[in-house]
Amino acid sequence: MLAATFAILIVPLAAAVACLVMPGPAALRIAPALTVIAGITSFALVLALVPDTAHADLSYLSGYVRADAVSVIFLLATGFLYAAVAVYAVGYLRTHRDATYARRFYAGFNAFAWAMLAAPLMGSLALLWIAVEVTTIVSALLVAIEATPTKEGDGAAEAAWKYLLIASAGLGLALLATIFAYYAGAQVLGEHYNLAIAPLIQAGPRLPATPVRLAFLLAVLGYGTKVGLFPVHTWLPDAHSEAPTPVSALLSGSLLAVSFYAILRFYQVTAASLGTGFPRDALLAFGVASLVLAALYVFGQRDVKRLLAYSSVEHMGILAIGVSFGAPIALGGVLLHVMAHAAAKGNAFMSAGVFTVKYGTKQMSSMRDGMRLLPWSGPLFLLAVFALSALPPFGIFRSEFQIVAGGLGSGSYAAAAVLVVLVTVAFFGLSASATSMLLTPSPTAKTAAVRGEPSAWMVVPVLAGLAVLVLLGVHPPGELTDLITRGAAQLGTP
Amino acid sequence: MVQPPGIYQGAANVIAALMLLLEFGMLRQALVRDQVRLYAAQSALLSVLAVVIAADRNLPDLYALAALSAALKVVAVPLVLRRLLRTDDSDEPAGVAGSYTLNPASAVLASIGLAAFGFFTFGAFHLNGPAAPALALAIAGAMVFVAFGLMIVRHDVASQAVGFFSLENAISLAALVVAAGLPLILETAILFDLLVAVVVFGMLIRAHHSRAESMSTGDLTRLRG
Numbered sequence: 098m099l100a101a102t103f104a105i106l107i108v109p110l111a112a113a114v115a116c117l118v119m120p121g122p123a124a125l126r127i128a129p130a131l132t133v134i135a136g137i138t139s140f141a142l143v144l145a146l147v148p149d150t151a152h153a154d155l156s157y158l159s160g161y162v163r164a165d166a167v168s169v170i171f172l173l174a175t176g177f178l179y180a181a182v183a184v185y186a187v188g189y190l191r192t193h194r195d196a197t198y199a200r201r202f203y204a205g206f207n208a209f210a211w212a213m214l215a216a217p218l219m220g221s222l223a224l225l226w227i228a229v230e231v232t233t234i235v236s237a238l239l240v241a242i243e244a245t246p247t248k249e250g251d252g253a254a255e256a257a258w259k260y261l262l263i264a265s266a267g268l269g270l271a272l273l274a275t276i277f278a279y280y281a282g283a284q285v286l287g288e289h290y291n292l293a294i295a296p297l298i299q300a301g302p303r304l305p306a307t308p309v310r311l312a313f314l315l316a317v318l319g320y321g322t323k324v325g326l327f328p329v330h331t332w333l334p335d336a337h338s339e340a341p342t343p344v345s346a347l348l349s350g351s352l353l354a355v356s357f358y359a360i361l362r363f364y365q366v367t368a369a370s371l372g373t374g375f376p377r378d379a380l381l382a383f384g385v386a387s388l389v390l391a392a393l394y395v396f397g398q399r400d401v402k403r404l405l406a407y408s409s410v411e412h413m414g415i416l417a418i419g420v421s422f423g424a425p426i427a428l429g430g431v432l433l434h435v436m437a438h439a440a441a442k443g444n445a446f447m448s449a450g451v452f453t454v455k456y457g458t459k460q461m462s463s464m465r466d467g468m469r470l471l472p473w474s475g476p477l478f479l480l481a482v483f484a485l486s487a488l489p490p491f492g493i494f495r496s497e498f499q500i501v502a503g504g505l506g507s508g509s510y511a512a513a514a515v516l517v518v519l520v521t522v523a524f525f526g527l528s529a530s531a532t533s534m535l536l537t538p539s540p541t542a543k544t545a546a547v548r549g550e551p552s553a554w555m556v557v558p559v560l561a562g563l564a565v566l567v568l569l570g571v572h573p574p575g576e577l578t579d580l581i582t583r584g585a586a587q588l589g590t591p
Numbered sequence: 592m593v594q595p596p597g598i599y600q601g602a603a604n605v606i607a608a609l610m611l612l613l614e615f616g617m618l619r620q621a622l623v624r625d626q627v628r629l630y631a632a633q634s635a636l637l638s639v640l641a642v643v644i645a646a647d648r649n650l651p652d653l654y655a656l657a658a659l660s661a662a663l664k665v666v667a668v669p670l671v672l673r674r675l676l677r678t679d680d681s682d683e684p685a686g687v688a689g690s691y692t693l694n695p696a697s698a699v700l701a702s703i704g705l706a707a708f709g710f711f712t713f714g715a716f717h718l719n720g721p722a723a724p725a726l727a728l729a730i731a732g733a734m735v736f737v738a739f740g741l742m743i744v745r746h747d748v749a750s751q752a753v754g755f756f757s758l759e760n761a762i763s764l765a766a767l768v769v770a771a772g773l774p775l776i777l778e779t780a781i782l783f784d785l786l787v788a789v790v791v792f793g794m795l796i797r798a799h800h801s802r803a804e805s806m807s808t809g810d811l812t813r814l815r816g
Contacts, residue, residue, distance in 0.1 A: 221777070223777040223780070223781065226781075227780050230784050231784065231787075234788055237791060238791060241795060244802075251802060254795070254798055254799060254802065257795055258748065258795050258799060261791065261792065262751055265755055265788060266739065266742065266755060266758065269755070269758045272762050272781070273735070273765060276765055276766045276769060276773075277769070279769075279770040279773055280718060283772060288771075288772030289774060290772075291774050292773070307716055307717070307718065308718055308769075311716060
């Protein structure tokens with residue numbers, strides 16, 4: 098497994114460097130193919146880690162590189178989405194014939210995926226912070242990649258600036274959290290402690306309480322900025338809306354989860370040190386606030402990508418609430434939710450991207466009759482919305498069912514009830530927008546475009562995502578179930 | 592009986608206080624090039640503090656860190672910023688002077704309030720390293736809040752970026768106080784990460800300047816979060 102682990106750290110980076118140094122004309126042909134190969138290879142490498150990490154943790158380079166059940170679950174989410182979106186990007190960028198743009202896009206895309214795959218493999222809180230910071234830097238450039246040099250209407254540059262500034266400030270707090278975690282660890286493990294996660298969790302009961310508590314709160318606030326937790330979510334709808342759609346899919350499906358992964362690591366340390374009461378209460382507060390905001394804001398959105406962005410805030414809130422329930426079944430639900438949300442949100446963004454290409458706008462009021470005009474992407478978008486709304490037989494139904502069951506089982510009746518109500522509210526908001534896009538006839542026949550899909554490359558990965566969603570909802574593979582069970586046990590055992 | 596601080600502790604407290612004063616200077620400065628100079632001076636003080644703590648606690652790694660930090664933050668980052676912002680030219684970019692959301696006096700008063708809040712909050716944690724004083728951590732806390740204040744009260748991209756970089760200086764100050772023994776390899780990685788962030792900040796600032804012909808964020812109002 099040593100080879101697979103390090104290959105995950107090398108393959109996307111090598112692809113990024115290759116795309117960056119590629120001569121101009123070649124970038125249009127070779128960079129997409131290289132990215133697809135890198136994406137599928139990375140996902141295969143992550144899959145290869147599943148059997149081993151379902152039963153044992155892997156640790157290399159004195160613990161600086163580490164894979165356990167929790168980290169592999171986040172790797173699976175990112176690995177799948179990297180592969181799927183790489184295929185999708187081939188179709189999405191067909192209209193871009195600019196070699197410089199293609200080179201920059203694919204180099205940034207692979208570098209972004211590399212940083213997101215590297216983060217869960219980092220065995221030290223400091224390296225984890227660095228990996229998350231790299232995701233910010235690269236993705237801010239990707240958000241700005243379609244910025245135009247005009248004064249008017251350049252949302253991409255504005256979104257990129259706000260994203261970079263707010264996320265970097267948030268990560269400043271996360272760095273402060275890391276420093277306090279070091280301070281706590283050094284009291285027990287000595288001055289030359291390297292911020293490794295595993296020894297910190299093991300030393301939990303002996304850690305001083307104040308710095309641990311401080312580190313956790315700063316981590317929730319700092320990394321929570323990148324997760325999109327209320328009230329530090331304000332960059333998220335703008336960046337998701339203005340980025341190229343393949344980047345939006347990665348931002349929403351993977352990046353938010355990777356940042357949540359960092360919070361989970363601080364949760365483990367805090368739970369081991371102070372017990373689960375304090376971190377669970379903190380996550381419940383942030384989770385409920387995020388869910389309330391998102392459930393209300395999905396109503397009245399006019400931009401389809403902003404709609405999906407607020408749905409991401411909702412799902413991150415669900416993750417936080419799920420962890421706050423603390424029951425093993427809820428924690429298992431949270432880990433399943435990470436993977437199911439990646440597939441569902443990836444599908445939703447990729448289908449929405451087909452709409453934006455077809456209609457030439459992100460405004461939902463200008464998208465009509467989608468079911469007829471887009472014979473594949475129309476129904477697939479609807480199914481993605483159903484999946485996001487936790488309807489059976491998709492994975493999110495199973496994960497949210499587990500989370501609610503865990504909440505009821507642990508006596509958190511009010512929080513579980515609030516979760517069910519707000520998820521239902523969000524479902525109405527998403528469904529209303531989706532049905533207007535898909536089923537409302539076009540007011541004038543002439544404005545309607547010709548029936549058909551812009552590109553098969555933009556449909557195939559969505560079908561793969563749908564298959565994953567059904568698989569996760571109906572019958573998750575045995576080894577994956579083992580992995581989730583082990584991950585839930587790791588999160589639930591202080 | 593209260594013990595007077597030792598020479599190293601006293602030096603650390605003085606350096607931290609000077610860094611906080613420079614933070615206020617950045618808040619008040621009208622020109623980008625002056626803000627960058629103050630940032631370089633603040634970073635130099637940080638390196639001096641690293642040397643002081645290295646000598647006090649016999650941590651040779653910290654000498655290397657001080658040298659690296661000085662090379663990056665005192666030389667490289669200001670150089671990159673000046674190059675990207677072209678502040679070596681006689682023309683100061685438009686939109687920086689007077690880019691206050693509050694008037695300057697109110698901005699400084701508000702920042703004093705923030706500094707006091709940060710100082711007493713961080714001071715109340717009673718955290719300090721074996722040699723470095725708790726007072727320096729409280730001052731680092733004050734700096735964190737003033738840096739956030741700088742990013743909020745100034746509505747030009749250059750000041751906001753300088754605010755972020757000085758926030759990083761405040762966090763480095765806190766790190767020196769409570770985490771001086773952090774392995775050099777990790778500190779180095781964090782520093783290089785900062786350098787990359789500086790370049791990206793600079794690129795976006797330059798893109799904004801070439802598009803809007805101003806550093807002001809006044810026209811960034813299309814997106815509402």
